[in-house]
Amino acid sequence: MGRQPCCDKLGVKKGPWTVEEDKKLVNFILTHGQCCWRAIPKLAGLCRCGKSCRLRWTNYLRPDLKRGLLNEDEEQLVIDLHARLGNRWSKIAARLPGRTDNEIKNHWNTHIKKKLIKMGIDPITHEPLHKEASTPQDLCHANDQRDHHVEVTRQNSPKVDDHHVSSSDNSNAPTGNPSTADQSLRWSNPGDDDLLMSYIWSETFVDDSFWNLSGTRSESCSNFGLPSSEDNSEWLLNSCKDFGEEFGLGLFSEMDMNSLDMGGKH
DNA sequence: AAGGTTGACAACCGCAGGAGA
DNA sequence: TTCTCCTGCGGTTGTCAACCT
Numbered sequence: 001m002g003r004q005p006c007c008d009k010l011g012v013k014k015g016p017w018t019v020e021e022d023k024k025l026v027n028f029i030l031t032h033g034q035c036c037w038r039a040i041p042k043l044a045g046l047c048r049c050g051k052s053c054r055l056r057w058t059n060y061l062r063p064d065l066k067r068g069l070l071n072e073d074e075e076q077l078v079i080d081l082h083a084r085l086g087n088r089w090s091k092i093a094a095r096l097p098g099r100t101d102n103e104i105k106n107h108w109n110t111h112i113k114k115k116l117i118k119m120g121i122d123p124i125t126h127e128p129l130h131k132e133a134s135t136p137q138d139l140c141h142a143n144d145q146r147d148h149h150v151e152v153t154r155q156n157s158p159k160v161d162d163h164h165v166s167s168s169d170n171s172n173a174p175t176g177n178p179s180t181a182d183q184s185l186r187w188s189n190p191g192d193d194d195l196l197m198s199y200i201w202s203e204t205f206v207d208d209s210f211w212n213l214s215g216t217r218s219e220s221c222s223n224f225g226l227p228s229s230e231d232n233s234e235w236l237l238n239s240c241k242d243f244g245e246e247f248g249l250g251l252f253s254e255m256d257m258n259s260l261d262m263g264g265k266h
Numbered sequence: 267a268a269g270g271t272t273g274a275c276a277a278c279c280g281c282a283g284g285a286g287a
Numbered sequence: 288t289t290c291t292c293c294t295g296c297g298g299t300t301g302t303c304a305a306c307c308t
Binding site for chain 2: 014015016017049051052055056059060102103106107109110111
């Protein structure tokens, strides 16, 4: 028997998400939690498949996400982790607080890959590109660069905690009501992302007195408020705890880089 | 100004693995 | 043990803005 498709092909919307859809999804998840992705679109009133909802949440709407380009330290960390783990983006992302596997994958393909090639380093093997580096100077330069990046990574790796999200980095905090623009329009301008997130979060929760933030369990979840019901509070507390454990507190303190999962498919 | 090209990123697709019945 | 469902993952495609001619 064939595998059941993740969603009905008919009547399921595809393509870019609208602000309204984002609001519905965020609202639902923070009200009910991430119960069952397949059921969420129906319950939330979305004409999307569960998979699409999950992707949208994990890659874009999650409140703990950092936005903007990876900084230099993060890039070096990605390079180092890629050298160890290969294209296991989820594992790499797990070590970069507030970054998603999709984001890192995209950044790798559009920025880092080219950068490494330019430096004379094979982005797959992380070995010098002898063929491409046609002159001894090129090779020398490439190796210097490579040594440099390895060294930088070595210096950075033991204190990866430094990369953890600071509260000021979270630009998607509910901070007001920045726009009265047509809500059905897609916010395509990357520069509008912050406004979009502010809008979604503020419209959905601030105006409804949804948020009642009391105390901060961790920096990375400081943008959360606590829904009123017990279940929601529990979910949010767990989420904050998870975020703290996953992204923030003591993440690398005992981590031996050599203990990274190097086996298996994933 | 218009059309074509490129770059960046969001989103989709299909497969694999885990969990539960 | 097998089957089914759900989720996660990595690769790929689609979309759109910026840039170029």
